[in-house]
Amino acid sequence: MAYTRPLPQPDAQTRGFWDGCRAGELRVLRCEDCGTWIHEPAPICHACQSERLDWRPVSGQGQVYSWTVVHHAPGPGFQDEVPYTVAWIELDEQPGLRILSNVVDHPPEQVHAGMRVRVAFREATEDVRLPVFRPA
Numbered sequence: 001m002a003y004t005r006p007l008p009q010p011d012a013q014t015r016g017f018w019d020g021c022r023a024g025e026l027r028v029l030r031c032e033d034c035g036t037w038i039h040e041p042a043p044i045c046h047a048c049q050s051e052r053l054d055w056r057p058v059s060g061q062g063q064v065y066s067w068t069v070v071h072h073a074p075g076p077g078f079q080d081e082v083p084y085t086v087a088w089i090e091l092d093e094q095p096g097l098r099i100l101s102n103v104v105d106h107p108p109e110q111v112h113a114g115m116r117v118r119v120a121f122r123e124a125t126e127d128v129r130l131p132v133f134r135p136a
């Protein structure tokens with residue numbers, strides 16, 4: 001069945017993230033000078049203002065920081081998905097390093113703060129894979 005939900009529109013700042021997903025790897029910007037991980041992608045390090053940032057793979061492991069359950073389809077293509085969980089996942093690499101994603105393969109009413117999760121990738125189209133998180 002054709003994928004009908006909105007797709008990411010990679011730009012110069014986010015292309016490294018989406019290229020990683022397509023390769024089955026969760027990548028996050030890392031400061032080459034102070035080692036800070038940065039997400040959402042930004043042009044400079046928010047800790048030391050360095051512009052020397054590089055895309056690096058992370059473990060893909062973390063825990064649910066906060067979440068909500070969507071019961072009403074927000075637009076075309078979501079009718080078959082509800083109810084689903086939207087969650088901030090705090091990655092193990094750094095306190096406060098969070099990615100907004102979905103928790104899948106788990107009943108939404110059983111998602112909880114601190115729940116251990118691991119990244120997986122869902123094929124949306126031939127060229128686009130979306131990061132989601134499953135119970136670890």
Ligand SMILES: [Zn+2]
Pocket residue numbers: 031032033034035036045046047048049050
């Ligand atoms: Zn830095």
